[in-house]
Structures are given as structure tokens and as C-alpha cells.
Amino acid sequence: MFGRKSIITVLTTSMLLSAGVVYAQTTNAANAQSVTAFDNKIIKKISADNMYNTIKYLSAVPREAGTEGEVRGVEYIESQFKSLGLETRRIPFPIYDYKTNSQLAEVDGVNLNGRAFSGSGSGNVTAELVNVGKATTGEVTDAVAGKIALVARGDIAFVDKVKNVFAKGAVGVLMYNNASGAFTGQANGELPAVGITREQGLNLVEKLKNGPVTATLNVDIQKIEKTSFVVEAKLKPNKNKDTGQIVTIGSHHDSVPNGPGANDDASGVSAVLELARIFVNTPIDTEVRFLTFGSEERGMVGSSFYVSQLPQSDIDRMVAHFQMDMIGGAEAGEDHPLGGLIMYTIDGQKNLVTDLGASATSRLYDVAIPYGQLGRSDHQPFHDVGIPSALFIHSPVEPQYHKPTDTIDHISKEKLQQATSTVGAAAYQIIRPDTPALERAHVAPATVNYDYENRPVD
Numbered sequence: 016m017f018g019r020k021s022i023i024t025v026l027t028t029s030m031l032l033s034a035g036v037v038y039a040q041t042t043n044a045a046n047a048q049s050v051t052a053f054d055n056k057i058i059k060k061i062s063a064d065n066m067y068n069t070i071k072y073l074s075a076v077p078r079e080a081g082t083e084g085e086v087r088g089v090e091y092i093e094s095q096f097k098s099l100g101l102e103t104r105r106i107p108f109p110i111y112d113y114k115t116n117s118q119l120a121e122v123d124g125v126n127l128n129g130r131a132f133s134g135s136g137s138g139n140v141t142a143e144l145v146n147v148g149k150a151t152t153g154e155v156t157d158a159v160a161g162k163i164a165l166v167a168r169g170d171i172a173f174v175d176k177v178k179n180v181f182a183k184g185a186v187g188v189l190m191y192n193n194a195s196g197a198f199t200g201q202a203n204g205e206l207p208a209v210g211i212t213r214e215q216g217l218n219l220v221e222k223l224k225n226g227p228v229t230a231t232l233n234v235d236i237q238k239i240e241k242t243s244f245v246v247e248a249k250l251k252p253n254k255n256k257d258t259g260q261i262v263t264i265g266s267h268h269d270s271v272p273n274g275p276g277a278n279d280d281a282s283g284v285s286a287v288l289e290l291a292r293i294f295v296n297t298p299i300d301t302e303v304r305f306l307t308f309g310s311e312e313r314g315m316v317g318s319s320f321y322v323s324q325l326p327q328s329d330i331d332r333m334v335a336h337f338q339m340d341m342i343g344g345a346e347a348g349e350d351h352p353l354g355g356l357i358m359y360t361i362d363g364q365k366n367l368v369t370d371l372g373a374s375a376t377s378r379l380y381d382v383a384i385p386y387g388q389l390g391r392s393d394h395q396p397f398h399d400v401g402i403p404s405a406l407f408i409h410s411p412v413e414p415q416y417h418k419p420t421d422t423i424d425h426i427s428k429e430k431l432q433q434a435t436s437t438v439g440a441a442a443y444q445i446i447r448p449d450t451p452a453l454e455r456a457h458v459a460p461a462t463v464n465y466d467y468e469n470r471p472v473d
Contacts, residue, residue: 054378057443058436060293063428066285066435069095070343071423073284074277078270080310080317081110081241088268088284089244092307095288096248099295101305106245108320110310111204114237120189120209121231122219129189129209131234132173133313134202139233140186146223150176160184163230165219168193171390173200174314181205187232191216201314207232243269243309245321248291249302252446256300261329262445263304263336263402264290264438265318267311267393270421277423279416280311282343286435293439294446301446302332308393311340318393322400335368336397336404337442341416342434345427347409352382354430355409356437357470361395363388365465366403371441373465379436383465389472407438410472 078088089105096103113133120129122144145162148154149170164180166188177188188208192198195213202208209232222228246268252258266283270276284307291305308317322330341347348355353376358369369386377383386405394404409430415421 053443053447054375054440056297057293057439058379061289061432061435061439063432065292066282066289066343066431067423067426067428069285069288070277070281070426073268073281074275074421074423077273078268078276079272079274080243080269080313081112085243085269085309089246089309092246092268092284092288096246096291096305099248099291101248101250101291101295103246103248106247106321106324107242108245108317110241110243110313110316112239112241114239116235116237117233118209118235119231119233120211123229127211127215128197129211130197130199131236132177132188132190132200132202132208132210134174134204135208135234135236136202136204136206137234137236138187138207139231140207141229141231142186144189144219144223144228144230146220147180150179152179155179155183157183161186163187163189163232165216165223166190167216168198168200172314172395174203177202177205177208187230189219189230189232191219204238207234209234243317245309245317246307247321248305250291250294250299250305251302252299256448258301259332260445261302261304261333262442263306263333263397264339264442265306265308265336265393266339267309267317268307269309269312269317271312271417274417274419275422277421277426278341278344278347278413279421280340282341282426282431283339285431286339286342286438289435290439290442297443298448299446300448303442303446311393315393315395319396322396330400330402333397333402335371335442335445336394336402337368337438338392338394338404338406339434339438340392340406340408341412342407342409343426343431344409344413344415345425345430346413346415347411347430349411351410351470353380353384353433354427355411356384356430356434357408357410357468358384358386359389359394359406359408359472360386360404361388361390361398363467366405368403368405368441369465371444372405372407372437374444374463375437375440377463379440380433383463384437385466385468385470387468387470391472407434408472409434410470412473416473
């Protein structure tokens with residue numbers, strides 16, 4: 016693990032990562048000006064107008080994975096990377112649509128009118144129901160073997176919940192919502208999976224306290240293969256100044272079905288393209304990979320595929336992954352500082368990315384943005400293979416989330432500028448030629464703390 020070890024060793028010495036303390040702007044005036052000068056190499060070049068125009072183009076047509084709308088978006092993203100002279104490739108991967116021919120969920124003979132998951136397995140099973148909470152790895156025990164798992168929505172992706180109970184021998188999944196109304200989730204065909212309402216689920220939780228409950232799931236699903244894409248663009252440093260390390264900056268380019276997806280996540284794509292435009296003309300000593308993922312809305316399928324096909328030698332050299340999702344929502348964030356910008360990690364722990372992100376906002380905006388714990392986006396697969404990763408997002412999300420009203424007129428240029436500047440300045444701390452050596456006098460800063468927030472995203 017040459018790449019990751021080499022940078023973390025240096026940054027731990029100078030940034031006190033293990034203590035959760037990061038560097039912001041020094042109180043020494045000369046040093047303060049130097050730090051600002053380095054940041055300004057990036058942030059002064061960022062154009063919110065460029066990003067706004069990208070969002071306008073991408074959100075003109077829904078970009079659901081596996082559709083012509085996604086292809087249109089991918090072609091645009093690919094052309095922008097190529098126009099910058101970047102080594103660009105479009106990486107296809109299979110996805111699956113599912114036609115529901117029949118679906119039934121019964122408990123003790125009562126029809127719950129549930130909805131089969133997209134990607135549910137087919138089958139007709141009757142078995143005892145067992146409550147497994149949110150079906151995180153630690154919650155699911157061998158007691159679910161041969162039974163139908165009653166699962167609460169939340170914390171981890173639908174596909175991971177289904178995988179966890181399947182791994183322990185469950186024969187079906189009955190998942191209840193964490194909000195009002197019925198819903199459908201995403202699975203990978205392992206076993207029959209049906210969604211029900213929150214009220215129904217909580218009633219079953221109580222019913223199970225009084226003794227065994229029998230459930231029946233009868234699902235007939237037709238599987239249809241389609242193609243989605245990852246777009247990758249590589250920016251290589253000068254060979255004479257190459258640290259051998261890799262930093263990745265990503266977003267997802269797909270939208271929900273029939274959704275314009277202006278904020279979710281054409282906004283993130285616009286920032287990735289804008290940072291690519293800037294870094295192309297900026298001296299660096301570290302390879303940067305700019306990535307946009309398809310099929311995030313299906314459960315991080317594109318990013319999971321991308322990481323799975325990486326050679327181990329690349330993974331070993333990857334030192335940080337910055338993920339941007341929904342960074343332009345004018346009505347997101349409520350009254351939280353800096354428009355509600357927050358960094359989410361998978362394990363709820365600080366890491367190199369959050370340290371650099373908090374440091375950047377402290378220097379740029381006199382606010383050390385907080386961090387929290389959340390999956391549900393494309394930082395998950397990078398974290399899973401040991402790469403320090405975080406999601407940058409405004410939270411709570413705006414009312415237009417996953418709706419046809421997620422359009423360009425709800426985008427804030429100010430928020431685009433702030434989030435992109437934050438990620439750009441944070442990433443530049445790694446890739447600029449005079450790092451990693453932050454203890455050098457002309458860039459040595461002072462310390463700043465940043466806090467954990469248990470802030471729901473929606």
C-alpha cells in the first residue's frame with residue numbers, strides 16, 4: 016500500500032489526523048497570505064456560470080440509467096473531458112430492469128398490498144417472520160435462516176439489507192418504510208423482496224412480541240438487461256514530480272425516472288467538470304481521476320462496478336475520494352451554516368478527506384463544516400476497499416428531492432461556488448507540488464476543530 020501509506024504518514028504528522036484536528040488559516044499574517052494564495056489558484060478560477068450551464072444542459076432530459084437520456088448525458092460529459100485533453104473512457108456495465116407480473120405479501124392471511132422491489136427475486140414462500148431491525152451486518156443473526164426477514168428502511172442501501180439477510184439464509188424480505196406511504200426499493204434478485212408502509216411494519220414489530228407470525232411472499236419478476244456507464248478521465252502529473260498517488264473526484268450522472276435531476280446530481284457533475292477544467296492548467300504532482308457514475312439511483316451500482324474492476328495496484332495508490340452529490344439546491348440545508356454543507360462518511364469517523372474539507376471551509380469561509388454518518392451515495396464502494404472517502408452535500412435536502420420539480424430554477428449559484436471551492440481547495444492540498452509537506456514554514460497553518468452532527472439528510 017505504497018500510495019496511501021506515504022501520504023497519510025506525512026499528513027498525520029502535520030495535521031494530527033488521529034486527534035481529529037486539522038489545519039486552517041494560521042494567525043501569522045505572512046502564512047495566512049500564503050495559504051490564501053494557494054487556495055486562490057483554484058477558487059478564483061471556478062465559474063458558477065459554467066456549472067449552471069452544464070446543469071441546464073443535463074437537466075433538459077431525464078437521465079435514468081439505461082436510457083437514451085443517460086447516453087445523452089454521458090456523451091456530453093465525455094466530450095467535455097476530451098476537450099480538455101484528458102485520457103477519457105466510457106466504461107459500460109450491465110444493469111437490469113424488472114417487469115412485475117405478479118406480487119403478493121400476506122401476513123396471517125391478510126393481504127398487505129405491498130410492492131415488489133425492483134430486482135426482487137421471483138418465488139412463492141411461506142415462512143415465519145423475524146424482525147431484524149435495519150438489517151445492518153451486526154443486527155442480522157443466524158436466527159433468520161429459513162425465515163422471512165422483517166426489515167426497517169434506513170441507514171444502509173436496500174441492496175445491502177437484502178444481501179445481509181440473504182447471507183444468513185433468509186428466504187424472503189418484507190421491508191417497511193421510514194416515512195408515510197408505500198414504497199419500493201432495489202434488490203439484486205437474491206430472494207423475493209416486498210415493500211410495505213411504515214404503519215404496517217411497526218404493527219408487525221408489535222405483533223411479533225406476542226408470538227410467531229407467518230408471512231407469505233409470492234413474486235413473479237421478469238429480468239431485462241440494459242447498459243449503464245461510468246465516465247473516467249485521468250489527469251496525469253509531470254513524470255518528474257509524480258508521487259505515485261491517486262486522488263479521485265466523483266459524482267453520479269443518472270437521475271431518477273422521469274426526473275430532470277438538476278440538483279441530483281447534475282450539480283455534482285458540473286463541479287467535477289469544472290474542477291477538471293481548472294486542474295488541467297494547474298501544476299500537480301498527483302494523478303487525479305474525474306469520475307461520473309451511472310446507476311447511483313439503483314444503489315451505487317456504477318461506483319461499485321468501477322471499484323470492483325480496478326486493479327489492486329490502483330486501489331493501493333488511491334489516497335482520497337471526494338464525492339459530490341446535490342451541491343446546488345437553493346432550498347436545501349435549512350438554517351445550517353454555509354447553506355447546510357456537510358461531509359458524510361460511511362463509518363461516522365473523521366478521515367483525511369473530512370479533515371481537508373473542514374480545513375478548506377475554515378480558511379475560505381471562517382466556518383469549519385461538520386461531518387456525520389451516511390451511506391446512500393458513491394463514496395461507499397471506495398470506503399469499503401479502505402480509501403478515505405466522504406460525501407459533500409447540503410443537508411437536509413430540498414423539497415424537490417427525487418421529484419419532477421428538481422429543475423434548474425431551484426439551483427443556487429452561490430452554493431455551487433461554495434461546495435466546489437471547498438472540494439477544490441481540499442483536493443489541491445494533496446495534489447499541489449509542494450505537498451505532502453505541510454509542515455513547511457511557508458504553508459504551515461494553525462489548528463481548527465470540527466464537530467460531528469447527527470443530521471438526517473431527508
